[in-house]
Amino acid sequence: MPNDTLKWQNNQVATLIPRYERGTGNRNNADSQAKKDAKEDKSTANALIELAARHCAFFHDERGDGYAVVTDNQVQLTLGLRSKAFRRWLAGTFYKTTERAANNEALSTALSVLEAKATYDNPQLELSNRFAMRDGEIYIDLTDKRWRAIKVTVAGGEIVDKPPAMFRRYSHQQALPDPGDGGRLSDIHRHLRIKSKEDQYLVEAWLVACAFSNVPRPAITFHGPQGASKTTTARCIKAITDPSLTGSVDLGKSPADLAQILDHHGVPCFDNLTSIPTWAADMLCRGVTGGAFAKRELYSDNSDVILSFKRPIIITGINIPTHAPDLLDRLLLIELERIPANKRMDETTFWTRFNADLPLLFGALLDAMAGTLRHLPTIKLSRMARMADFTRIACAYAEYAGIGSKRMLSIIMKHASRQTEEVLQSDPVATAILNFIKKQVRWTGTATELLNLLNEAAYGPRPEKWPRQANNLTRQMNVLQATLEEAGISVTRQKKGRKGDKQVTLEYKAKSSSASSAPSNPPIDGSLPADGNLNGPSVASSREDGKCEVKQLSSALSSAIEPSIGAASGDAGGKDDKSEVISRTLAGYVAD
Numbered sequence: 001m002p003n004d005t006l007k008w009q010n011n012q013v014a015t016l017i018p019r020y021e022r023g024t025g026n027r028n029n030a031d032s033q034a035k036k037d038a039k040e041d042k043s044t045a046n047a048l049i050e051l052a053a054r055h056c057a058f059f060h061d062e063r064g065d066g067y068a069v070v071t072d073n074q075v076q077l078t079l080g081l082r083s084k085a086f087r088r089w090l091a092g093t094f095y096k097t098t099e100r101a102a103n104n105e106a107l108s109t110a111l112s113v114l115e116a117k118a119t120y121d122n123p124q125l126e127l128s129n130r131f132a133m134r135d136g137e138i139y140i141d142l143t144d145k146r147w148r149a150i151k152v153t154v155a156g157g158e159i160v161d162k163p164p165a166m167f168r169r170y171s172h173q174q175a176l177p178d179p180g181d182g183g184r185l186s187d188i189h190r191h192l193r194i195k196s197k198e199d200q201y202l203v204e205a206w207l208v209a210c211a212f213s214n215v216p217r218p219a220i221t222f223h224g225p226q227g228a229s230k231t232t233t234a235r236c237i238k239a240i241t242d243p244s245l246t247g248s249v250d251l252g253k254s255p256a257d258l259a260q261i262l263d264h265h266g267v268p269c270f271d272n273l274t275s276i277p278t279w280a281a282d283m284l285c286r287g288v289t290g291g292a293f294a295k296r297e298l299y300s301d302n303s304d305v306i307l308s309f310k311r312p313i314i315i316t317g318i319n320i321p322t323h324a325p326d327l328l329d330r331l332l333l334i335e336l337e338r339i340p341a342n343k344r345m346d347e348t349t350f351w352t353r354f355n356a357d358l359p360l361l362f363g364a365l366l367d368a369m370a371g372t373l374r375h376l377p378t379i380k381l382s383r384m385a386r387m388a389d390f391t392r393i394a395c396a397y398a399e400y401a402g403i404g405s406k407r408m409l410s411i412i413m414k415h416a417s418r419q420t421e422e423v424l425q426s427d428p429v430a431t432a433i434l435n436f437i438k439k440q441v442r443w444t445g446t447a448t449e450l451l452n453l454l455n456e457a458a459y460g461p462r463p464e465k466w467p468r469q470a471n472n473l474t475r476q477m478n479v480l481q482a483t484l485e486e487a488g489i490s491v492t493r494q495k496k497g498r499k500g501d502k503q504v505t506l507e508y509k510a511k512s513s514s515a516s517s518a519p520s521n522p523p524i525d526g527s528l529p530a531d532g533n534l535n536g537p538s539v540a541s542s543r544e545d546g547k548c549e550v551k552q553l554s555s556a557l558s559s560a561i562e563p564s565i566g567a568a569s570g571d572a573g574g575k576d577d578k579s580e581v582i583s584r585t586l587a588g589y590v591a592d
Contacts, residue, residue, distance in 0.1 A: 044102050048094055048110035055093065058118035059125045061168070063306050066118030067127070069166075075146055076162050078127070078169075081115045125166060129309075130173070130242050130266025131213040132165035138211045138369055139165035141266075143243075144175040150366060152211065154374045157366035170264045174243040176362060183360030185368045185401070191236055191354050193229050195337045198411045201403055203237075205394035206332055208368050210241050210267060210312040215389035216289040216330075219313035223320050224336035230316040233336060234269050236354060237314055240361055242267035248314075251280045258283045259293035263307040269314040273321040281327040287311050288330040323426035325483045328419050329386045371400030381409060385416040420486040428463040429454075429476045430483060437489055437508045444505045447474045477504075 056068040058081075066081040070089060079086035087107060094102045102110075132139040138152035142159070149163035157179060185204050194200050209217045220237070222230045235247060248271035252258045258280055262268055268287070276284065283293075290310035315321065315331070322328060375396040384391045391412055398408035424430050432454045437443065443450075447470040454473075458466075467473040477484075481491050492505045 044100075044106035045109040045113070047098065048090060048102055048106060049113055051094055051097060052090060052110070052114055058114065058122045060119045060122065061125060061127045062308075064119060066115040067125075068114070068118070077147055078166050080168070081111055081118060087111065127166050127168040128213060129168060129264070131211045132167070133212065133214045134165050136373070138373070139163050140176070140211060140366075141167040141169070142176050142178075143167075143169060143173045150176075150179070152366055152369045152373070154370055156370045157363075172245045172264070173266075174245060176240075176243060177359040179363035179366050180359035181363055183357070183364035185361070185364040187357065187364065188236070188240070188361050191350070191357070192233050193224075193336050193339055194233075195224070195335045198414070199334045201398065201401075201408060201411060202332060202394070202415065203334060204368070204401065205390075205397045205408065206312070207237070207241065207365055208372050208397045209390055209393045211369050212389070212393055213310065215393070216310060216387060217312045217390050217393075218330050218332040218387050219284065219288055219315055220332045220334060221315040221317070221320060222334050222336055223317055225318065225338050227338045228336035229339060230318075230336055231271055232350070234271055234314050234316050238267060238269050239354075239358060240365060241312070244269075247271075248316075251276070255279055255283050255293065256295050258287075259295070259307045259309070262287040262309040262311055262313075263293075265311070267312050267314060269316075271316050273315060273317045274319075276322040276324070276327070278324070281322055281324045284313065285327050285330055287313060320422060323423055325423050325427075325479055328423055329482070331419070333415065333418060333422075368397060368400060372396045375399040379405060381405070383409070383413065385412050416486070420483055423480070423483045424487060427480065427483075428466055429473070430480050432458060433477075433480075433484065433506065434487060434489065437506050440506070440508075442505070442507045444503055446470070446502065447477075447504055450504060450506075 052068065055072075056070050058066065058068055060066050068079050068081055068086055070077040070079055070086070072089065077085075077089075079089065090110070091102055091107060094100070128139075128141075130141050130143070132141075136153075138150075140150040140152070142148045142150060146161070148159050148161055149165065149167070150157050151160045151163060159178070185207065186200070188204075188207075189200050192203075194203060203220070206217065206220050209215075222233050224230060231248070238244065238247065242265065244265065248269040249261050249265070251270060251273070252261060262283070283291075285291075286293075287309055288311070290308075292306055292308040294304045294306050320328070320331070320333060322331075372393060373396075376392065379392050379396050379399070381391065381395060391409065394412060395405035395408045397403075398405050424434055436454060436457060445453075451467060451470050451473045455462075465476075467476055477491060484491055488509050490505075490507045490509060492507075494503055494505075
């Protein structure tokens with residue numbers, strides 16, 4: 001065997017033998033090399049920390065995560081210290097500066113120190129996802145490579161290179177187009193198949209409301225038969241608000257999955273839902289009105305990751321995928337109509353036309369946001385639906401668009417009555433109580449007595465969700481109470497007798513407080529007639545014999561109109577100064 005080969009093998013074996021099994025001389029040599037390597041790692045780690053301190057400003061977000069504001073080629077980047085993007089930037093910049101490669105141990109050590117500095121030595125700043133509100137101004141992250149944003153004020157929209165609002169980004173997000181001039185927001189209906197004019201106004205108002213990230217906005221729900229372009233409609237709405245590589249997503253398999261989806265998407269889109277499980281309905285309610293979710297941090301015993309979100313959500317389905325009263329109250333129900341055969345087109349043609357219009361539509365959306373900001377302080381409404389903030393935004397948009405706040409309020413109130421009807425028609429307990437109290441007008445008794453009466457009045461087999469015991473009925477009535485009140489049924493409870501038995505009183509009132517009783521043009525000056533009657537259509541009307549009868553709640557909206565163009569056919573279808581950088585970060589800007 002050649003000497004060189006034997007020497008190579010001996011060296012390999014030596015590296016595999018533990019130090020304590022080698023001779024004293026080898027152990028001393030190994031210890032000396034280890035000290036040398038550790039000294040080199042410490043030197044490299046310190047160099048990495050000094051390099052980052054020269055080029056970056058550090059802060060931590062509201063969740064306690066460390067971030068670096070990096071200025072690279074005159075572009076301001078906001079990168080999480082735990083992210084692959086910042087690790088790559090630090091390693092690459094170190095190599096460009098020193099022509100040496102930093103090993104993983106040095107990088108990990110440096111990142112740990114930088115994260116501690118960001119958390120304990122630097123300020124806390126708020127990060128947003130796609131939309132942000134700052135001092136009455138709207139900021140929209142373009143999510144492009146230049147990290148620009150759109151600033152919208154009452155004067156209009158403009159592109160800014162270094163916005164005071166800072167955003168967190170995720171790999172699936174895509175860039176919005178640079179806005180064009182000359183379009184109108186209503187032009188989007190040339191590409192959609194929304195059945196009624198009133199629903200078109202609601203869609204326009206919802207698009208504007210997407211940018212008002214500080215208030216709850218309803219989840220827009222597109223429903224209709226096969227071939228009504230539900231998926232295509234959702235993709236169009238997504239493209240003008242929050243384009244993403246994923247397009248639509250599913251609900252996941254657990255609340256933790258859904259919470260992460262809501263956190264990572266500016267406008268989450270859930271397509272083709274047949275039904276929404278109870279756990280998902282609860283999480284979506286929190287996603288609409290604002291909520292947070294805590295989960296255990298990976299590889300830790302007692303550290304939590306807090307996800308917080310308040311999102312405009314898109315949902316599609318052939319039927320309305322939920323009739324849970326709390327979630328249905330947070331939905332904006334938009335009906336689509338099936339595309340006639342002579343107006344269908346292939347996907348390539350449709351998206352070529354839509355993408356050609358997209359910059360103009362985005363520019364028109366920014367103009368509509370600015371107009372809404374101008375009119376919003378003047379909006380004073382006497383009545384509001386469940387989503388009160390959205391109601392004000394929609395009415396302000398209506399003033400800008402020439403629709404009129406009175407008409408928009410009427411449309412929203414009619415929509416609220418439709419939500420009530422959906423619950424009444426789909427929930428067997430609500431239907432049974434409504435039919436029972438229509439005849440009784442007023443009834444008092446225990447929950448057990450009420451359940452027995454409802455059982456006697458029911459025909460055929462009991463529905464799946466029918467209460468088997470009185471406490472089950474009580475729980476369901478608690479869920480349905482707001483809906484029943486919208487339909488004119490008051491529910492009161494009190495204890496009576498020595499045993500303290502709970503008595504339930506149901507009463508059908510001739511003058512409902514329902515939103516559906518709003519007139520077609522309600523006053524907006526805050527005044528109401530002394531008797532509270534707005535002379536609009538009431539849910540109930542009085543008969544000559546003094547008893548009340550129920551009028552069927554109307555689900556019809558205004559007559560449908562056809563867009564002029566058909567929709568797609570498928571449903572599948574230089575020098576960096578640290579002090580200057582940090583001071584400008586606190587003010588919302590970072591020096592080049």
